[in-house]
Amino acid sequence: MAGMQSSGGAQAEEPRQGAAAPAAPPPFWPGWLRAGAICIRFYSRLPVPALPGEADRHALPDFRLVPRAVPLAALVIALPAALVLLGSGAAGVHPMLAAGLAIAALVVTTGAFHEDGLGDSADGLFGGHSAERRLEIMKDSRVGSFGAVAIGLALLLRIAGLASILGAAGPVAAAGCLLLAAAWSRAEGVGLLAREPAARSGGASAAVGRPLRRTAWIGFVLAAALSLAITLAAGLPLAALALALALCHAAARGLAALARRMIGGQTGDIVGAVQQIGEIAVYCGFALVLGGARP
Template sequence: MKQQWRLLLLALGFFTRLPLPEIKDFRQSDLNEAARYFPLVGWLVGIVAAVAVGLLGDIVPLEVAIILSMMATAYLTGGFHEDGLADSVDGLGGGWEKEQALTIMKDSRLGSYGAMALVFTLLLKFESLLHISVTLLPLVLFAGHALSRLAAVLVIATQDYVRDEGKAKPLAHHLSKTSLLLAALFGLLPMLFLSLQLWAAMLPVAVVWIWFSLKLKKRLGGYTGDCLGAMQQLTEIAFYLGVLIWS
């Protein structure tokens, strides 16, 4: 249990800005195994989003509550995934060759492709959430954040890391069966709070996951840390769109 708690703290430290105790004797393999708890981190982020909407929805207009909820999750994660999306789109949109794309993705400056991606995805996320039933919205947020982080874990499990160094380098090793099974459990468990009809919302998630995974394989030969953030954002929005379609 002590080791599992250590792995959970590592996952929280990797994906959030929470003040956490220092992890002593860190090993690269620890973060690799901590991937099993990435969807569980999504539980925390999803709960924050759901609570924000639930509490603020009775005080301010729903539109404002949703924006504040999005701001709360971005603050909690440090905009980690949004930054990954912008960098990935900049690299894939502006680079013709693999090395050129990786160089652009590593550049801290925001390019036109990344800026457009951020604007469009944030607008699409906001509009999607706005049209979901208020009573359903907290559960959808909870499930969406967990499921989308499972999608990122599945990229780690199925592709190779393409940089020689980087923040996600410790995740480069393929996951153990135990880690993959636990990640799937934590990623899918929140779906039990939704009706069986809404389970069909996972279909757009699967379509987006396959499309973006193939693009990464073709253009880069694998993934980077930025690509994991992009996958999380894209599949989260795909899930919300799926809920809109089947609700």
């Protein structure tokens, strides 16, 4: 799945001060197919074979450059769930059941990757009384009360949001919303990594490296283009897209501000929480404009 390398052999920017990144900057931008394959492997349980020249396919990726392909990878990751939603909706399955099946498929595909981050974030941010204690709680693999409630509410809101869109605009529109929510919410996570310092030097977000600003901007532009194309193809109103993306960005910024105040920056768990909350915000934006489910 190796892609063509980008022309010109552009040298990578130096990471901003305080960024935790691999010592040697990469000599070129990885090709889009290669970057997309790396992102699919990192964000999901979908099988991705070893890439040409790759010594260890289980090693952490260099996130300074490859996350620009996250929106494309998100579409691949969300495609099975979108097909489940499209098929069950077209077959006349009740919207709540169809949405539940789609979210279940998405959780299986990602291995509950982002749900785990949301649960750990909720436990840490609301279960500790100091930044050090909050970070310690977030590293604990056990799920506490705040985490369990956050995961449960997130699943409920995602299912209800998709069901509302399905009932109001049909299966094609609902599947399109699922796809564009996957792309945009993950782009917000990359933006968070690029903007905010790592809260701990030895965490996963620090280990993969801090995305360059241009990496994050390319990801946002790509996510916006994909979202616009999906919205037009699915026959959704542009006003709904604008509201959905605005709510998603506001939610990501709000959570980033909370994490900065309570733990001093971002962690991999916070990035996962941004994805989950952002996905919910996208569904809410579309549901608000579409007017909810038809009787």
